[in-house]
Amino acid sequence: MDRIFGIYGDALALQSQRMNMLASNIANAATPNYKARDLDFDKAIAALADGEPLADSTDQHIGYRIPLSPALDGNTVELSTEQTLFAENAVQYRTTLSFLEGRIGTLRRAMVGE
Amino acid sequence: MAGPMNIFDVAGRAMAAQLTRLNTTVSNMANARSVAGSEDDAFRALKPVFRTFSNGPDMATVDVERIVQSDTQPKKRHDPANPMADGDGYVWEAGVDEPTEMVEMIETARQYQNNVQVLQTAKSLILETIRMGK
Numbered sequence: 001m002d003r004i005f006g007i008y009g010d011a012l013a014l015q016s017q018r019m020n021m022l023a024s025n026i027a028n029a030a031t032p033n034y035k036a037r038d039l040d041f042d043k044a045i046a047a048l049a050d051g052e053p054l055a056d057s058t059d060q061h062i063g064y065r066i067p068l069s070p071a072l073d074g075n076t077v078e079l080s081t082e083q084t085l086f087a088e089n090a091v092q093y094r095t096t097l098s099f100l101e102g103r104i105g106t107l108r109r110a111m112v113g114e
Numbered sequence: 115m116a117g118p119m120n121i122f123d124v125a126g127r128a129m130a131a132q133l134t135r136l137n138t139t140v141s142n143m144a145n146a147r148s149v150a151g152s153e154d155d156a157f158r159a160l161k162p163v164f165r166t167f168s169n170g171p172d173m174a175t176v177d178v179e180r181i182v183q184s185d186t187q188p189k190k191r192h193d194p195a196n197p198m199a200d201g202d203g204y205v206w207e208a209g210v211d212e213p214t215e216m217v218e219m220i221e222t223a224r225q226y227q228n229n230v231q232v233l234q235t236a237k238s239l240i241l242e243t244i245r246m247g248k
């Protein structure tokens with residue numbers, strides 16, 4: 001399976017995890033002392049490409065967001081940042097999905113022999 | 115909650131918390147300018163206390179821990195014609211700062227909308243994933 005879908009299966013898992021983290025940040029936009037967290041997708045996927053297992057590479061590349069202008073209540077969520085990244089991540093997830101679709105389509109055509 | 119949370123729990127509970135916050139803001143706005151016969155009886159703005167709720171490494175949602183009364187002081191006003199006035203002719207106006215409440219209301223609405231958007235995006239992505247290869 002891994003060789004059929006290449007890196008895309010792992011990429012989808014990472015993007016899904018990142019979506020959860022960004023959703024958590026947006027959910028906590030008004031919670032005092034909440035620190036926004038994010039996954040560095042580029043580093044995580046590079047680590048996966050180097051052969052690291054999925055669980056290790058995600059844990060290592062999770063970090064806290066550095067706010068552009070810190071709030072008085074200790075909350076580091078900036079909605080504009082989180083919203084932009086959430087949208088970007090959603091597009092990336094869709095892109096990965098369409099790569100996977102393409103791969104499935106290729107295999108199906110090879111099997112059916114149109 | 116049993117089992118790990120999913121993205122719908124995260125956004126759903128955040129929406130519930132924001133709605134509680136909106137309810138307190140509405141109560142505060144409704145009681146602004148209301149008067150009482152003594153400082154102790156005067157209405158004081160209600161504020162929800164938000165706290166992060168998390169039961170996994172990368173999921174965190176928010177709960178309303180409790181609702182507290184703010185320390186905005188009621189305003190003392192001389193109004194002897196008011197039937198609520200005390201012996202010296204003073205009434206106490208509710209301790210509500212209206213501009214702050216307005217800002218709070220707009221912020222609450224924005225954050226609520228953001229959570230709705232998260233829910234919609236997550237829903238469509240999950241549905242697309244289910245349809246993959248069909």
